Amino acid sequence: xxxxxxxxxxxxxxxxxxxxxxxxxxxxxxxxxxxxxxxxxxxxxxxxxxxxxxxxxxxxxxxxxxxxxxxxxxxxxxxxxxxxxxxxxxxxxxxxxxxxxxxxxxxxxxxxxxxxxxxxxxxxxxxxxxxxxxxxxxxxxxxxxxxxxxxxxxxxxxxxxxxxxxxxxxxxxxxxxxxxxxxxxxxxxxxxxxxxxxxxxxxxxxxxxxxxxxxxxxxxxxxxxxxxxxxxxxxxxxxxxxxxxxxxxxxxxxxxxxxxxxxxxxxxxxxxxxxxxxxxxxxxxxxxxxxxxxxxxxxxxxxxxxxxxxxxxxxxxxxxxxxxxxxxxxxxxxxxxxxxxxxxxxxxxxxxxxxxxxxxxxxxxxxxxxxxxxxxxxxxxxxxxxxxxxxxxxxxxxxxxxxxxxxxxxxxxxxxxxxxxxxxxxxxxxxxxxxxxxxxxxxxxxxxxxxxxxxxxxxxxxxxxxxxxxxxxxxxxxxxxxxxxxxxxxxxxxxxxxxxxxxxxxxxxxx
Amino acid sequence: xxxxxxxxxxxxxxxxxxxxxxxxxxxxxxxxxxxxxxxxxxxxxxxxxxxxxxxxxxxxxxxxxxxxxxxxxxxxxxxxxxxxxxxxxxxxxxxxxxxxxxxxxxxxxxxxxxxxxxxxxxxxxxxxxxxxxxxxxxxxxxxxxxxxxxxxxxxxxxxxxxxxxxxxxxxxxxxxxxxxxxxxxxxxxxxxxxxxxxxxxxxxxxxxxxxxxxxxxxxxxxxxxxxxxxxxxxxxxxxxxxxxxxxxxxxxxxxxxxxxxxxxxxxxxxxxxxxxxxxxxxxxxxxxxxxxxxxxxxxxxxxxxxxxxxxxxxxxxxxxxxxxxxxx
Numbered sequence: 001x002x003x004x005x006x007x008x009x010x011x012x013x014x015x016x017x018x019x020x021x022x023x024x025x026x027x028x029x030x031x032x033x034x035x036x037x038x039x040x041x042x043x044x045x046x047x048x049x050x051x052x053x054x055x056x057x058x059x060x061x062x063x064x065x066x067x068x069x070x071x072x073x074x075x076x077x078x079x080x081x082x083x084x085x086x087x088x089x090x091x092x093x094x095x096x097x098x099x100x101x102x103x104x105x106x107x108x109x110x111x112x113x114x115x116x117x118x119x120x121x122x123x124x125x126x127x128x129x130x131x132x133x134x135x136x137x138x139x140x141x142x143x144x145x146x147x148x149x150x151x152x153x154x155x156x157x158x159x160x161x162x163x164x165x166x167x168x169x170x171x172x173x174x175x176x177x178x179x180x181x182x183x184x185x186x187x188x189x190x191x192x193x194x195x196x197x198x199x200x201x202x203x204x205x206x207x208x209x210x211x212x213x214x215x216x217x218x219x220x221x222x223x224x225x226x227x228x229x230x231x232x233x234x235x236x237x238x239x240x241x242x243x244x245x246x247x248x249x250x251x252x253x254x255x256x257x258x259x260x261x262x263x264x265x266x267x268x269x270x271x272x273x274x275x276x277x278x279x280x281x282x283x284x285x286x287x288x289x290x291x292x293x294x295x296x297x298x299x300x301x302x303x304x305x306x307x308x309x310x311x312x313x314x315x316x317x318x319x320x321x322x323x324x325x326x327x328x329x330x331x332x333x334x335x336x337x338x339x340x341x342x343x344x345x346x347x348x349x350x351x352x353x354x355x356x357x358x359x360x361x362x363x364x365x366x367x368x369x370x371x372x373x374x375x376x377x378x379x380x381x382x383x384x385x386x387x388x389x390x391x392x393x394x395x396x397x398x399x400x401x402x403x404x405x406x407x408x409x410x411x412x413x414x415x416x417x418x419x420x421x422x423x424x425x426x427x428x429x430x431x432x433x434x435x436x437x438x439x440x441x442x443x444x445x446x447x448x449x450x451x452x453x454x455x456x457x458x459x460x461x462x463x464x465x466x467x468x469x470x471x472x473x474x475x476x477x478x479x480x481x482x483x484x485x486x487x488x489x490x491x492x493x494x495x496x497x498x499x500x501x502x503x504x505x506x507x508x509x510x511x
Numbered sequence: 512x513x514x515x516x517x518x519x520x521x522x523x524x525x526x527x528x529x530x531x532x533x534x535x536x537x538x539x540x541x542x543x544x545x546x547x548x549x550x551x552x553x554x555x556x557x558x559x560x561x562x563x564x565x566x567x568x569x570x571x572x573x574x575x576x577x578x579x580x581x582x583x584x585x586x587x588x589x590x591x592x593x594x595x596x597x598x599x600x601x602x603x604x605x606x607x608x609x610x611x612x613x614x615x616x617x618x619x620x621x622x623x624x625x626x627x628x629x630x631x632x633x634x635x636x637x638x639x640x641x642x643x644x645x646x647x648x649x650x651x652x653x654x655x656x657x658x659x660x661x662x663x664x665x666x667x668x669x670x671x672x673x674x675x676x677x678x679x680x681x682x683x684x685x686x687x688x689x690x691x692x693x694x695x696x697x698x699x700x701x702x703x704x705x706x707x708x709x710x711x712x713x714x715x716x717x718x719x720x721x722x723x724x725x726x727x728x729x730x731x732x733x734x735x736x737x738x739x740x741x742x743x744x745x746x747x748x749x750x751x752x753x754x755x756x757x758x759x760x761x762x763x764x765x766x767x768x769x770x771x772x773x774x775x776x777x778x779x780x781x782x783x784x785x786x787x788x789x790x791x792x793x794x795x796x797x798x799x800x801x802x803x804x805x806x807x808x809x810x811x812x813x814x815x816x817x818x819x820x821x822x823x824x825x826x827x828x829x830x831x832x833x834x835x836x837x838x839x
Contacts, residue, residue, distance in 0.1 A: 042797065046596045053551055128566070130549070133556045197605050198789030199679060224677055224787040225796075228661055232669045232676040387543025387802050390552060394544075407553050417553075425557040 034508030035218035036485060038496065039230045039239035043198050043223040047184040049170035050122050050129045055494050058168065060221055062495050063203055064105075065170035065186035068096060068115065069163055072502045075267070075318050075409040075492055077163050080501065081110065081171055081187070086149075091158025091447040092139075095149035102210045104176060105185035105192075112143040112151040114173040121177065122169065134165045158445040160452050164410035189214045189499035198223055214499050215507035234259065234480055240508070243479040243490060247307050247360065253480050263478040264490040265318045268406035269311055269414070271469040272353075272368065275398055276430040281351075285343035287467035290400075291329040292336035293375045294368065300473055303364045307478050311471040313460040314418075318474075318492040319409040321453040328464050328471060336375050348376025354401040355381060356389040361402060368402075393428050401428075404475065408493055411456040416440050419463055429468035436462050484509040519826065523819040530815040531584060531808060535577050538799075538807045545569075545593050545802035567593070580808070589812070590805030594798070599809035602794060607813070610783070610790030612683050614775040617710040621717035622768060626761075628718070629725025633733065633760075634752060644722055651719030656778050660712040660785040667708060677787035680705030709786040713778050717771045724767050728760030762829065769825030773818035 042056045049061040068082040079085070082096040102110035119141055122129045140154040155162060176185050184192055189211065190203035201221040205214040222239060224230045231249050233239045235256070245253060245261065253259045274281040274290065281287060296310035312328035315321050340346060353368065355361040362383065369379040379400075384392060392398055407413035417426040420440050421433070436459055443455035464471065477490040487504040491497055498506040546563040547555055564570050568579065583590065589599035625648075632644035668676035680686075683706065686698035732738065733756055741751045776791075783792035791810050798806035 045594045048596065051596060053549055053554065128563070130554055130559075133559055134554075196789070197602075198609075198787075198793055222678065222787070225784045225793065226661075226677075226787070229664060229677045229785060229787060232664050236668055236672060236676060238676060238678070385541075385543075386800060387548050388541065390547050391542040391544060393552070394547065394555075403552070405553060413553070425560075426552070426555060 030215055030486065030505065030507040031510065032213075032215050032507070033217050033510040034215075034484075035220060036216050036241065036498070036506070036508055037220045037222055037239045039224045039233055039242040040221045041223070041227075041230075041244065042225055044195075044201065044221075046181075047192070047195065048180045049168075049172065049184075049186070050118075050127065050131060052168075053130050056223075059494075059496050060201055060203075061170055062188070062497065063190040063219060064184055064188045064192055065172065066102070066188045067168070067170055068098075068166045070497075070502060071167060071408060071491070071493065073264070073489055073491060075320060078502065081115070082151075085163075087162075087447045091160060091445060092155045094153045094155070094162060095144070096151040096153070098150040099210055102187050103208050104173060104187045105206060106176065107208075108173065108175060110171070110173070110187055114171050115151055116141050116143065117174045117177075118169060118171045121172070131168060135169070137162070137165075158447065160447045160449075161410050161412035161444060164408050164413055167408055189501075190219050193218075209499065211499055211501035212505065215505045216498055219498065231480075234482065237482065240482040240485050241479065241488065241496075242481075243477055243494070243496075245307075245478045245480045247303070247305060250306055250478065258483050259480055260483055260485070261478065261480050262488065262490055263307070263476040264492050265309065265316060266406065266475050266477050266494065267316055267318045267409040267414070267492045268404055269314050269316060269474055270308075270402065270404040270472045271314075272472060273393075273398075273401050273403060273429045273469050274467070275396060275400070275428075276468050277396060278399055280343065280345045280349055281399065281468075283344045284467065285339045286345060287470075288329070289336045289339035289343060289375055290372065290377070291464075291467045291470050292332045292339065293371055293377075294470055294472065295331035295371060296472055297331070299364060299367055302367055303360050304473060304475065306476075308473040308475045311473050313464045313471050314405075314415055314469075315411060315456065315460050316409070316414075316474040319411055319414065320449065321411045321456040323457045323460065326457065326460065329467075333374060340375050348378065350378035350380065351399040352382050353379050354389065354392060354398040355383055356386050356403070357383055365402065394425055396428055396430070402472075406494075411452070411459075412440075412444055415456065415459060415463075416444065418469070419459065431463070431466055431468040433462060433466060436466075515827075516823070519823040523816075523823070526819055527812060527815055528581075531581065531812055532577065534808050534811040535580060535804075536573065538802070538804050539573060539576075541802075543802045545804065548801055549593060584812075589809040592798075592803055592806045594801050594803045594806070599805045602806065603791060603809055603813055606789060606791045606794055608682060609679055609788060610776065610779055610792060612679075613706070613709055613713060613779055613783070613788055613790060614772065616683070616706050617713035617717070617775050617779075618768070618772050620710055621714040621721055621771065624714070625718045625721025625768075626725050626757075626764065628722040629764075630729060630752065630757065632722065632726040633729030636730065644726070648719035648722040651715035651717075652723075653719075654715065656712055656716065657781045657785050659715055660709065660782050663708045663712055664785070674707050675705050676708075677785075678705060679789055709782055709788055712785075713775055713782050716778070717768070717775065720771065721764055721768055724764045725760060728763050729756055732756045732760045765825055765828055769821050769828075772821045773814075776814045776817055 040056050044057040044060050045054060049065045052058050052061050066081050068080060069077045070080045072078045081099055081102060083099050085094060085096045087094050098112055104110060119135060119138060121127060122131050122135055137155050137159055138153060139156045142152050144150050144152050170186065172186060179185055189206055189209045191206045193204050194202040203219040205217055207213055224233060227246055230242050234242050254261045274287050276282050300308050300310050312326055315323065353365055355365050365381040369381060372379050393401060393403065405418060417423040419427060419431050419436050421427065421437050439455050439459045443452050446452045477494050479490040481488055486507050488506045489503060544560060546560050568576060591598055592602055595602055628644045628648065632641045635641050664676045667673045680701040681698055683702045686702035689698040690696055738751060738756055741755050779790060780792035780795055783790045784796055791813060794806060795810035
């Protein structure tokens with residue numbers, strides 16, 4: 001063997017050893033590839049994003065379509081199709097500069113006229129989109145001339161919460177609208193490959209996405225309605241990711257090496273509403289007595305261990321208007337009894353507590369029942385199926401009820417319709433406070449975020465003082481995933497994001 | 512025979528109309544606003560709800576709504592799903608094969624297990640086999656299907672890892688065809704492995720009932736003179752039991768299993784949710800929660816139609832089993 005040949009062999013051997021050493025060395029970093037299977041609670045209703053209302057449909061639409069702005073994991077607005085935006089001093093004219101590197105799944109380019117087409121489609125009464133009402137505040141929109149912003153939207157009246165409205169306005173260009181029924185295409189990070197109703201939705205990474213191409217090659221949504229089945233599928237590898245993990249499975253799943261549990265504070269609040277149109281809930285003393293008699297910490301500890309935080313008021317910790325220094329009525333039996341004594345019913349009374357079906361609702365109701373018994377209120381729990389429950393709520397046919405309110409973290413969405421006296425149907429406790437009304441109106445018209453936060457905090461303290469709603473807790477979004485899934489975080493809205501434009505991109509270990 | 516089939520067809524009509532009326536009224540009597548449920552509380556607007564109710568015709572008197580519904584029904588129009596924004600006929604046709612497949616396999620399973628179990632039980636009356644068979648059949652009948660389903664998932668998917676916990680492993684017929692068209696046996700195994708747990712859970716009550724019916728039928732027949740005659744002529748016991756006794760003992764079993772095939776559709780409604788089986792049952796369960804009236808009505812009519820069809824088939828089968836029965 002010549003020296004040359006020998007040294008070449010040694011070189012090859014060294015290279016192989018080096019390669020093997022690199023391959024074995026420590027944790028592998030993010031890499032492209034893999035097929036992530038998500039266990040979804042139900043199949044999508046349809047894939048027309050302008051008709052979507054339920055979370056499980058929106059979750060899939062979020063992959064295929066894009067919006068002007070999105071919320072990052074901390075609840076801040078970040079540009080998506082819009083690169084930047086500004087609002088006029090009077091809060092009515094919103095100007096957007098759009099990305100010029102966006103293409104649709106069919107290769108066509110995105111521009112401002114597509115946004116206008118989308119708005120017009122949603123506003124068309126023929127379509128009967130559930131978003132039509134929200135967009136009613138738009139007076140005019142136009143493509144900007146040279147030297148102007150790309151897109152200029154004029155509102156009928158100033159609205160500081162306008163960006164929140166845009167979160168679900170999925171942009172669909174005119175040339176793709178005809179395909180929404182069979183093969184919906186948008187400009188989102190994933191492309192629809194296949195939809196077998198009630199079986200699976202298969203999506204593949206969009207190579208020409210304006211952000212980085214998703215690290216996952218394939219994303220599959222499998223509808224599995226029964227939660228116990230979903231948990232078994234996760235444990236046996238049939239799916240890699242699920243959320244709304246039931247409290248009773250949480251501890252067991254957390255203890256498993258091959259399962260990772262992550263959670264995010266949700267953008268919601270769960271309340272006990274008191275019907276002020278009925279006696280004795282028209283008496284503020286009775287309402288305050290109830291507010292002080294409820295031990296929220298205990299409710300969380302017993303019924304929602306690790307899946308919720310006790311609430312001080314309506315603003316959840318995930319909201320930008322959240323006030324760390326604010327504390328609501330704590331558990332104080334003495335004070336509660338004092339309020340009862342001064343009330344119209346010092347000897348106590350009996351009332352019904354209306355809840356919707358669900359294991360936690362039922363267990364929570366029993367706990368509340370025993371807490372209120374301490375101050376002489378005899379509670380009868382009435383359980384109704386969800387549709388029936390909603391009807392009773394709208395008709396205000398109840399004494400006390402428990403309901404959760406979930407929106408995006410915009411305080412206007414969280415508070416306005418439940419608390420403003422003009423909102424007849426949804427202000428179901430009958431809160432009627434001129435101060436709350438004027439504060440809510442001012443906050444809506446304001447576009448300065450600091451100013452708005454201050455106003456909403458004021459609303460919060462009045463609402464808590466009025467105690468028509470007893471703020472109980474904020475539920476977390478709890479997700480469980482296989483340990484091969486990396487950099488997945490649940491989002492405060494319950495949405496699933498896998499692309500890296502909002503945070504780290506989700507990736508999978510591939511064997 | 513033809514006139515009998517025609518008569519059965521005409522008799523089915525009032526049944527179907529009755530079912531449509533009953534389901535129509537019941538669905539609308541439960542409180543709940545389909546538009547409110549679909550929109551969600553957070554996005555609800557009272558004016559919008561009223562407008563939508565008007566558009567859907569829900570503000571009109573019930574008899575008017577029903578007449579309208581029936582009118583469209585006659586033309587084969589089951590309406591459009593509020594939730595899915597698609598014709599109900601399409602939604603049902605998409606999901607029908609999965610439900611038929613599950614019910615069909617469960618049916619075969621319940622006959623395949625139930626009849627032998629009953630025969631053994633009767634022949635070995637009072638012995639340990641009999642007691643075991645009685646235990647299995649009573650157990651199968653008394654355990655709620657959804658509970659059995661979850662139990663099977665826990666044992667055979669989670670603990671033993673033998674079968675997948677949920678979903679359909681591809682259409683069975685296609686998978687079977689793959690063997691002949693060069694696709695190999697894998698698709699069939701995959702399809703069957705997904706079918707095992709849901710079909711057992713679905714078949715369990717039927718197995719129990721069919722075994723009980725077969726057992727009592729066999730015991731009755733085995734006491735008849737002609738069996739004694741057959742035995743005295745020196746026929747082998749096997750032949751006595753299978754050729755002479757079983758055939759006559761099966762008449763009540765056919766009736767019951769026919770009715771049960773109909774009930775398998777009903778049982779599938781719950782089990783499809785447990786096993787994430789992509790059939791009509793899931794469509795129906797979701798539709799009830801959503802007050803998706805058109806889908807509720809369509810699914811109920813579909814099941815009723817299946818019932819009627821099976822019953823007619825059972826009547827025809829009597830003739831094949833018992834030469835004394837003739838249809839004119």
